[in-house]
Amino acid sequence: MSELMMPIPFRELMGHMTSEYQTQGTCFGIHRPFVAGVKKLPIFGETIETPFGPAAGPNTQLAQNIIASYFTGARFFELKTVQKMDGADLAACINRPCIVAEDECYNCEWSTELYVTQAFEEYVKGWCACKMMAKVYGLGDPNGFVFNMSVGYDLEGIKGEKIDTFLNGMIDASETPIFQECIAVLKDMFPQESAFIDTITPKVSGSVTVSTLHGCPPDEIERIASYLLSEKGLHTFVKCNPTILGYETARSVLDGMGYDYIAFDDHHFNEDLQWCDAVPMFHRLQALADSNALEFGLKLSNTFPVDVKAGELPSEEMYMAGKSLYPLTTTMAARFAREFEGKLRLSYAGGADFFNIDKIFACNIWPITMATTELKPGGYQRFSQIGDKLDTMEFKPFTGVHVTAIEALCLAARTDEYHVKDIKPLSNRKLTSKVPLLDCYTAPCKGGCPIGQDIPEYIELCRKGLYVEALEVIAEKNPLPFITGTICAHHCMDKCTRNFYDNSVQIRETKLVAAERGFDGYMVNLVQPKSISDGRKVAVIGGGPTGMAASYFVARAGIPVTLFEQEATLGGIVRHVIPDFRIGAEAIEKDVSALKKLGVDIRTNTVAPAITDLKAQGYSHIFMAVGAWKAGKLDIAGNVLPVIQWLKGLKQGINPELGHVAVVGGGNTAMDAARVALRFGAKSSTLVYRRTKKYMPADVEELELAIADGVQFLELVSPVAQENGQLLCKKMALGEVDASGRRSVVETDEIVSIPCDTVISAVGEKVDDAVFTANGIAMDKRGRAEFKCNVDGVYAGGDAMRGPATVVEGIADATWFAAAVIGSMYETKIPAAAVTSKEDIFSKKGVLASSAKCEGDRCLACNVVCQNCVDVCPNRANVAIELPDGRTQILHVDRMCNECGNCAIFCPYASSPYRDKFTLFMTMDGFEESTNNQGFLPLDGNKVLVRLDGKVFEADLRGNNDLPKDIEVFILTVMNRYGYLLG
Structure with missing residues (x-):
């Protein structure tokens, strides 16, 4: 598949937009339009109905991107940067994929990937389309939005014929073929609006934002801005890089917010524009703008260059944006506001989103542009909520930035819950399965x-x-x-x-x-089912969650089941070890009551008979569900207690003198122990771990609760001995990432110590294998049994099969055991109301x-409608197609895709929709060049060229063909109901 996009001709673009809106009620896949109110703000001699929109980037490259933004509420459009290198030359420099926006955002693309002439045409088409959409759909004042150009990266290139022609055309497009074409098409399509169409101004843009490459000298920046102000008569913003803050400030801010893993050195900080040069330059440029009766300001901020360290993108350097850029950009804004006493206009782009845009606007900093938020699920539709939020605020002309307000916001940004990084890295949000070609919606x-x-x-x-x-x-x-x-x-x-x-x-x-x-x-x-008397009879050994679940599932099928538990009550480690403040006995008893209602024969205070004895008693299926009660070994000298036995003893009323407690381990049980120690009178409770919090296996929630309870943490240490009221530890250092995905640890010669009277060992609990070996059940070298054991009719699950397992993993094993007993998986019944x-x-x-x-x-019901790939595509290359039977399928449109890879980040499957979904091709070259294995190209008449399962063949849609039924219906639906996609 080519990464080069194919701009849509204006007539076709308008046909697509109007046909989709009439037939589907949507606009490029977006469902809810934003209707502007009566408020307006003056800027550049024009007005905007909302003070926000898309930043120069992937969402302002094509006309349909601009239309989608306008439809959802954007009224200030920072168009994607143009420069002298363009089209195929520029595209060849961009590695693909080029965007990762899972949390904070990274990208390795910068300017328009179109030829500059194409970019100009896209912007004119977008301009005319938005004017028409405002009028015919009643979305607002057709003169209530502004296009802001972005150009780079050197004066020679900007003064060259290519960019100069672009600037002149944007300033006045009246004599350009594309503007004349757009007006003619609109009059042909909307003859009743001819008078209005005549009023559409060809003055597409009278403002520009200067984008400069890192390392651009200050005198070059000043020459560019001076030229645009004096020679081109353009209102001018200059982008500033966060590097102006200095390396130490940037590093300190990011480290303090949990972004310590973001790698960069000081070379950009040393090479980029310095504060001492910037301030006098911007004073001079402001004076120049004033003398020309033009507006001047700063665009804060440009993206931030960082190193590729974890394979985020196929490049050596990438540009950071989004939530992690917010604290840096607000810091820049506060410094400039103070330096210029609020008189210098600031345009904002640096992690702006729904959560902070009102705070930024309240500082009288606007317009505000965004790139990252609309790259996430919800996509362009996020703008509608932002528009609604800002519509409740007071709109007034710019009179100056509120200095104290932005300074306060700058400090608040560093502790803002939506911008501080989580304690631990993001969990893997992908499923392990591949996306199906059809019917892919999944929760x-x-x-x-x-x-x-x-x-x-x-x-x-x-x-x-x-x-x-x-x-x-x-x-x-x-x-x-x-x-x-x-x-x-x-x-x-x-x-x-x-x-x-x-x-x-x-x-x-x-x-x-x-x-x-x-x-x-x-x-x-x-209701207890009628008992089945066909010789099947089940024994479950172990009354923890795994054994309880197995007993329930088997009893529900009417098969007799006996549950053996050596303790006085059911619940296993959940009841006898996990602290009461996490789960009480009453809750466990309610789950037990369901087993009793189904007629499970529960035998507590009973050690299960040997397997041979159980078989002699007629048990046909035996499930070993014993828990991991055996302590792991912490091989150090001193007062060391195994965590399971210690916690169990506390619940039984055994409360030894603790003194200072050190808990060794990093899992959920270790967190429980550390919290319990404080509740039982420990002078201090310290969790000791050989890596850092970031790499602890405990759930984030449990880690945060431990911190909130006052547990202390001693990280990067390995215990050596407990003696004389101290725990001696070897200091460790983090090494490379190991096979587990965590950083390896390297021992050092440094010794550290903390006060410690009691060590709680919370490492490596395991199942006692004595009951297995005594019954002839084979165990692997880790002391675990197979699900289907070597002894006929015997199965194992939960801790016995997995090692320390979660409750729900034990329930999963119980499900499979019940299926083995019953002969099939249970069929779930879901009511229609669900x-x-x-x-x-x-x-x-x-x-x-x-x-x-x-x-x-809040639930998005992804099982009914997912469409993440549709939401997040800047170019609208993924389209939801509704079949006649009501099912929805995803179609990928080849010509609208530039392989940015954003949809691959947010697809729940381990897949890339832009490569793996059924693809519509527009040309034979595109079809032949593409590596997509599944797709079709419309041919003359009713024929299509299809690639499916590695085979290429022609199919006659009116005759007998080799298409699977669902694929045939899919293609026919696209051609008959979504003809506007075909060109």
């Missing part, structure tokens, strides 16, 4: 759950107040809603699409709400931090 939360819990469905039922039904949906796959609703590791939340908006839907919390509110009705409806309507889903798209009354109002 990543469900895919990230070991039991495939039907999460969007039960959340929707909770939203509707149907708690009994919600709990019944949960219990179809998860018989322990109180335990999992309280302490589940909830990795489903790591996958949640809302992480790209604000934070995850609180899935675990919603499960507990369903359990608590639906429990009584659920228990009434839960399905979210598409209208509700689209109303949530692009809405951040909503005033939701419940989590169901």
Whole structure:
């Protein structure tokens, strides 16, 4: 597939826009238009209805990008930079993919990838289209938006014929063929609007933002800006790089906010514009602008150059933007505001988004442009919420930046929850499976759950107040809603699409709400089935969560099951080890009650008989679900207690004198132990770990709770001995990333110590293999059994198979055991009320931090509508196609794609939609050049050229052909209902 985009002719562009709006109610895949109010702000002798829009970048390169931005509320457009190197020459310099916007954003592309003449035409087309859209769709004043050019990177190039022609055309396009074509097309398509069309001004832009390469000398910057002001008569902004802050400031700010992994040295800081040169220069340029009755200001800020260290992009250097640029840019703004006493106009672009745009605007800093936020799920639709937010604020002409306000915002930015980096790196948000060619909508939360819990469905039922039904949906796959609703590791939340908006839907919390509110009705409806007497009889050994779940699933099928537990109560480590402040016995008992209602024969205080004895008693299937009770070995001298036994003893009333406590380990159990120590009177509680917090295996939530409770952390150490009230440790250093994805550690000769009377060893708990070996069950070298053991009819799950496992992993193993007993997987029943309507889903798209009354109002129901790849494509190259049967498929449009790779970041699958989805080609060259394995090219008549499963063939859509039915319907739907995509 070529990375070169093919601009859409204006007539075709308008036909696409109007046909889609009439037939689908959308505009380039966007569902909700923004209708401007009556407020306006003056700028450059023009007016804008909203003071924001897309920054120069991927979202202002093509006419359809500009149209999409306008449709959703943008009214200030910083057009993508043009320079003397363009088209194929520039595209050849850009490595692909070139954008990573998963959290903060990185890119390795900078100027328009079109030829400058094409870029000019795109901007004129966008200008005319927005004028017409404003009028015919009633979106606002057709004269209520502004186009701002961006040019670079040297005066010679800007004065050259290519860029000079561009500037002159943008200043007045009246004599250009493209403007005349646009006007003619509009009159032909909208004859009733002929009088209005005659009023569309050819003066597309009277302002410019100067973009300079890093290392550009200050005198060159001044010459460029002076030329644009004096010779071209353009209102002028100059982009400033964050390097003007100095290396130490930038490094300190980013490190203090958790961005210490972002790598850069000081060479750009030394080579770029210096503060001492910038201030007098900008005073001179302001005076020059005043003398020419033009506006002058600074664009804060340009992107920030950093090193590629983790393979983020296929380049050596990349440019950082988004949330991590926000504290640097506000710091720049505060310094310039103070230096110029607020009199210098500041245009803002540096991590602006819904969460902070009102704060920036309140400082009287505008226009505000954004690039990163619209590259995330929700895409352009995010602008609508931003427009609504700003519409509630006072609009008044620029009279000066509020100096004290921006200084306060600069400091607040460094602790802002949406901009400070999480303690630990992002979890992997991708599923392991590849995207299907068809029917790809999936809820990543469900895919990230070991039991495939039907999460969007039960959340929707909770939203509707149907708690009994919600709990019944949960219990179809998860018989322990109180335990999992309280302490589940909830990795489903790591996958949640809302992480790209604000934070995850609180899935675990919603499960507990369903359990608590639906429990009584659920228990009434839960009926013991008629017992099956066909010789199947099950013994479950171990009454922890894994054994409880297995017993429930088997009993639900009517197969007799006996659960053996050597303790007095069920619950395993969850009941007997995990502290009461995390989960109480009452919650566990509610899960136990469901087992009793189904008739499980529960035998507590009972050591299970030997396997041979169980078989002699008629048990056909035996499930080993014993927990990891055996302590791992911390081989150091001193007062060392194993964590499981110590926590269990505390729950039994054994409370030894603790003194100063050190907990060795970094998992959730270690966090529990460290918190418990403080509650049981320890003078101090320190968690000791050989890596840093970032690489601890504990859940982020558990780590944060430990910090909040006052647990201290001693990082990068390896314990040596506990003696004389001290814990001696060897200092460690971080090395390279190892196979686990964590940094390896390197021992040093330095010794450190902390006060310590008691060491709690929370490392390497395992299952006691004695019960297995005594019964002839084989264990691997790690002391774990296979799911289907070497002894006929015996199975293992949970800790016994995995080592220390999460509760939900144990439930997953119980599911597979039950399927082995029953002979098939259980078929889940989902009520119709559990399905979210598409209208509700689209109303949530692009809405951040909503005033939701419940989590169901935040859930995006990705199982019904995903479309992340559609949302995040700047060029609208991924299109949702609705088939006649109501299903929606994703079509990739080859000519609109430049292989930026953004859709690959946000697709929940381990896939790249721009390569892996069914592709529409417009030319034979594109078809033959593409590496996409699946797609079609329309030919003359009713024939198409298809590439499918590695085969290329012609298909006659009116006759017999070799197309699979669904693919044939897909192609026919595109050609018949979405003809505007075909050109």
